[in-house]
């Protein structure tokens with residue numbers, strides 16, 4: 239039995255199939271966590287959703303910004319963007335079942351392995367959040383996504399403000415900070431104010447900002463946080479971090495990490511990907 243984490247697939251179903259074959263992944267024996275952005279930009283998002291759904295309980299998935307965007311488009315809240323490749327899902331005969339399945343995916347996941355916490359999110363965690371707080375905030379958002387209030391929430395979801403957490407936040411403002419931290423965060427200030435402009439890698443960190451995981455005093459520093467989302471950061475394996483978006487859709491590779499008996503027991507497995515979109 240093995241646990242595998244896989245970063246952003248973004249509609250690259252052929253690459254996902256090849257990666258699962260390379261792993262010799264068995265749904266009856268192994269477990270898989272997809273770290274969000276299953277879809278969009280790549281050529282076969284419909285295939286990815288059907289493949290992952292068919293894996294049943296062997297595969298758990300996080301929702302990323304592109305997955306939430308599909309829900310927004312499906313509810314008529316947003317028009318598809320120029321580089322979106324969502325139409326085959328929206329036109330599929332099993333569209334409603336797929337969208338319903340999608341909105342029941344997770345915003346954060348947790349495992350205890352070898353006496354240490356593994357916290358899994360799509361993008362990031364605010365420095366003031368503990369592991370327990372992150373999971374509690376994720377559950378708040380999940381309950382709205384799974385409720386009849388989904389459509390109303392999606393109308394309020396898009397936007398960059400407020401850009402910082404406060405325990406006193408309520409309603410839409412609170413949910414928006416949770417969405418933006420868990421699915422869009424790359425850089426923030428030392429005080430935890432999020433930036434949504436910069437998509438460069440950590441080597442290009444703008445003045446006054448830090449990668450979210452390098453903020454001094456970050457309250458998840460004792461855990462291992464695994465995430466995707468940040469293809470210009472790419473692969474990063476540190477004692478406290480696992481960054482897994484290796485730019486499949488941009489012509490990089492799709493990466494799985496096999497986690498062993500402890501969280502430091504990690505094996506990286508890649509497949510090369512055909513470029514689906516030119517980067518930049």
Ligand SMILES: Nc1ncnc2c1ncn2[C@@H]1O[C@H](COP(=O)(O)OP(=O)(O)OP(=O)(O)OP(=O)(O)OC[C@H]2O[C@@H](n3cnc4c(N)ncnc43)[C@H](O)[C@@H]2O)[C@@H](O)[C@H]1O
Nearest residue numbers: 303304306307395396397437467468469470485488517518
């Ligand atoms: N609450 C909310 N508020 C607002 N929007 C919300 C939202 N919730 C959901 N959304 C949605 O989120 C989506 C994000 O849109 P975008 O922000 O336009 O998405 P993106 O540029 O494709 O970034 P991505 O998330 O794929 O990140 P990546 O690191 O791969 O790529 C980052 C960049 O790096 C570039 N890149 C990648 N590899 C590169 C390389 N090797 N060299 C140079 N550039 C590279 C890519 O071209 C890309 O531009 C939109 O559809 C939006 O509607």
